[in-house]
Amino acid sequence: MNFTVMITSHCGDFNAPCNDVSYLGVRKSDNSVMALKGKTLQSSAGEVVGAEFVNGNVNYKVDYKPVKLTVSEKGRVLVDQAGQWVN
Numbered sequence: 001m002n003f004t005v006m007i008t009s010h011c012g013d014f015n016a017p018c019n020d021v022s023y024l025g026v027r028k029s030d031n032s033v034m035a036l037k038g039k040t041l042q043s044s045a046g047e048v049v050g051a052e053f054v055n056g057n058v059n060y061k062v063d064y065k066p067v068k069l070t071v072s073e074k075g076r077v078l079v080d081q082a083g084q085w086v087n
Contacts, residue, residue, distance in 0.1 A: 002028055005069060007051055007062055015048045023053045
């Protein structure tokens with residue numbers, strides 16, 4: 001894994017829909033840090049399935065099950081990394 005990411009929901013329950021979610025990502029190769037604000041993503045049934053964050057033209061998506069980080073720019077995938085939950 002090349003990145004460590006911490007997701008924080010500021011709406012209480014982590015699995016509740018929320019438009020105030022924080023992303024703190026650290027790139028392991030150089031310890032650079034990226035902090036973003038975003039929102040949860042929901043399935044058609046209303047279940048929270050991940051979170052999305054935007055920085056200019058770059059989109060950061062974190063899927064919760066299975067855990068995965070996808071970073072894309074204008075539709076081109078830059079990072080596609082499986083992950084794991086750590087408490």
